Amino acid sequence: MKKTVVLYGSSTGNTKAIAQKIGLDLNCEVYDVSDSPVREIELADLLILGTSTWGFGDLQEDWDAFLGSLTKMNLTGKTIALFGLGDSSTYSDTFVDGMGIIYRALLEKGCKFIGKVDRSNYSFDSSEAEIDGELVGLALDEDSESQKTGARLDEWLKAIKLDIEG
Numbered sequence: 125m126k127k128t129v130v131l132y133g134s135s136t137g138n139t140k141a142i143a144q145k146i147g148l149d150l151n152c153e154v155y156d157v158s159d160s161p162v163r164e165i166e167l168a169d170l171l172i173l174g175t176s177t178w179g180f181g182d183l184q185e186d187w188d189a190f191l192g193s194l195t196k197m198n199l200t201g202k203t204i205a206l207f208g209l210g211d212s213s214t215y216s217d218t219f220v221d222g223m224g225i226i227y228r229a230l231l232e233k234g235c236k237f238i239g240k241v242d243r244s245n246y247s248f249d250s251s252e253a254e255i256d257g258e259l260v261g262l263a264l265d266e267d268s269e270s271q272k273t274g275a276r277l278d279e280w281l282k283a284i285k286l287d288i289e290g
């Protein structure tokens with residue numbers, strides 16, 4: 125059983141609400157990155173990292189402040205799952221870019237990434253979070269496709285649980 129924590133940055137509460145659902149479902153602690161939960165990160169095996177995207181493709185502001193600290197930590201051997209909140213209709217060119225920014229910042233840190241999803245279930249033009257037809261984590265759109273959130277989250281959590289229990 126892997127020690128799991130959920131970390132989120134959220135400006136209007138959407139990412140926070142999803143983080144709390146994930147925490148309930150996986151029975152694990154949930155932290156706001158603006159509280160700099162460094163010790164909790166050090167103790168965890170699986171980090172579930174959630175962010176929204178602001179401006180045009182900008183990382184959520186609390187994540188923007190914290191990501192530099194996270195990349196300085198020793199994360200070797202940890203498993204990482206990402207989720208991102210965005211708006212695929214209004215921000216179709218920068219959909220969930222924030223999730224891609226976190227992924228790229230952690231790419232060389234010796235972590236294993238899980239929870240990638242097929243891009244074909246989404247409709248957007250461009251995303252920093254897309255690599256070779258996959259999104260680097262779960263993308264959710266509470267602005268334009270909130271009716272799809274429940275099923276997307278359930279399916280993703282099933283895959284994550286396989287890894288935690290395995």
Ligand SMILES: Cc1cc2nc3c(=O)[nH]c(=O)nc-3n(C[C@H](O)[C@H](O)[C@H](O)COP(=O)(O)O)c2cc1C
Pocket residue numbers: 133134135136137138139140175176177178179180181182184209210211212215218219220221266267
């Ligand atoms: C001013 C503004 C800029 C935004 N820019 C983007 C963007 O570039 N890409 C994207 O996917 N979503 C964008 N969004 C949508 C937010 O990421 C989305 O509403 C998200 O659910 C907010 O989550 P939060 O409340 O956890 O911060 C933007 C929203 C606003 C209001």
